Amino acid sequence: MDILYFAWVRERIGIPREQVETSAATVADLVAELRLREERYELAFSDLTALRVAVDQKLADFDAPLDGVREVAFFPPMTGG
């Protein structure tokens, strides 16, 4: 699965994207796995209310299932316009 990071999430984790082998059932499970990896992940995911997630390029909730999903992206609330 491809994991993408944008804005300050990308800066905290230090890379824009990576491939992850995971059996996580939901986005929340994936976040829990990532947080255990290294401190920079723990730092980036410490406050989920400050984060948004997209599953296969569509906005989703943290309880969204990951079955068959190819791409998950994490980022702060968007500031377009």
Place this chain on the structure above:
Amino acid sequence: MRVVVQEQPFDIGAETTAFAAGHKEMGAIVTFTGIVRDLPDDPLQAMEIEHYPGMTEAALTEIAQTAIDRWTLGDALVIHRYGRLVPGEMIMMVATASKHRKDAFEAAEYLMDYLKSRAPFWKREITDIGESWVASKAEDEDALTRW
């Protein structure tokens, strides 16, 4: 409908003229343009806009299609830039075409409200003091509830 995500500047005059042409049955065209605003107390050197290629185009298309369906628009245009911009530069524009002006104005406001917090763009301000990501505003989220 036309949705454009680009780094280079756009010509608002040419875009508006092209958009207005060919809509003889539409009596109203509304355009809105967003400009990089300078900061009075901490002069802005530049604004950097990051986006999510692929999702950005899809999200903008979905937002524009919803506006077209809801206000029975004749057409809609969204142009949004990314990359490094300086104060005074145009960041984005929307245009809507409808039979009467009320629908065109409302649809343009809807597009703007959704672009603010539902299209995957992130702004970063670079000033003499330092650099920081622009935080989202609660009022931008609240603005969606009226639709």
